[in-house]
Amino acid sequence: MITGTTRVVGIIADPVAQVRSPQVMNAYFAKHGIDAIMVPMHVPPDGVSSVLAAARQLRNLAGLIVTVPHKTRVLEFCDDVCEQARLVGAANAIRRTAEGQLVCDMFDGQGFLGGLLANGIDPRGQKVLLLGAGGAASAIAFALAARGASALTIANRTQEKARALATRVASAFPACRVQDGPPDPKGFDLVVNGTSLGLKKEDPIPVDPKLLEPTMTVAEVIMKPERTALIEAAASKGCRVHLGRHMLEAQVRLLAEFLGVAPEGA
Ligand SMILES: NC(=O)c1ccc[n+]([C@@H]2O[C@H](COP(=O)([O-])OP(=O)(O)OC[C@H]3O[C@@H](n4cnc5c(N)ncnc54)[C@H](OP(=O)(O)O)[C@@H]3O)[C@@H](O)[C@H]2O)c1
Incomplete structure (x- = not known):
């Protein structure tokens, strides 16, 4: 009411x-x-x-x-x-x-990381390919490097943005090998779609699904549809998949606390 x-x-x-x-x-x-x-x-x-x-x-x-x-x-x-x-x-x-x-x-970075951890996926020591260099992807890049990902490659349509983000993350977290690069998932443990590709039915899949391997985890930020074309393609290749909704679910309490609308004692 x-x-x-x-x-x-x-x-x-x-x-x-x-x-x-x-x-x-x-x-x-x-x-x-x-x-x-x-x-x-x-x-x-x-x-x-x-x-x-x-x-x-x-x-x-x-x-x-x-x-x-x-x-x-x-x-x-x-x-x-x-x-x-x-x-x-x-x-x-x-x-x-x-x-x-x-x-x-x-809170996007904490939310994304919290969602991974809540589902038993720990990026510490992992090689990560991050697609995108916008607001969500930037937050995710800092959170993954802070968690201890061993390497992070950032691929973005506008390459200068990927390069600039890689430079900023590398300077904040020197222990993580950060660079910009192509959207080629070969050799990575975790592939993250941090772009808005997948929201629309006609969007291209942001990595070539033929290059995905069953050893990889493929994570999504898109929440609607819940299972994007990337997630479906990754699942059919035998990859572990992680949905965009987990990122929001992990943020709810953090956002409510920040806004002062959390339950007492939360
Ligand atoms: N699950 C969650 O809790 C959660 C939280 C936040 C955001 N999201 C989702 O994350 C997505 C990105 O949000 P954002 O805030 O980061 O947006 P943003 O700052 O506008 O960034 C959009 C990103 O997508 C790329 N992109 C957009 N259209 C593209 C295209 N046609 N081809 C290739 N790349 C394209 C952009 O590349 P350029 O730099 O080249 O433009 C940029 O890297 C949204 O769909 C949003 O709904 C989910």
């Missing part, structure tokens, strides 16, 4: 129809009896600054979840950028303080 005391959390995205956070977060609020609701907010890129200015005035707004394509852009409109968001250069959550200040942080 939404009442006058209900705290509001928005999710800003463009497009917004594909997001799964409202289902997952509202189920979490209901399960724990939290007087909060998450609603989708379709915000185009040129609307971000005015929406965030308005957010400062909304006293019952706990905060916003931020997704495609706003994760990088929101940093410039926040009063405080937490450490992980600063490292990654992107944020996926903004908390509104009681004084109307906006504080952002990035």
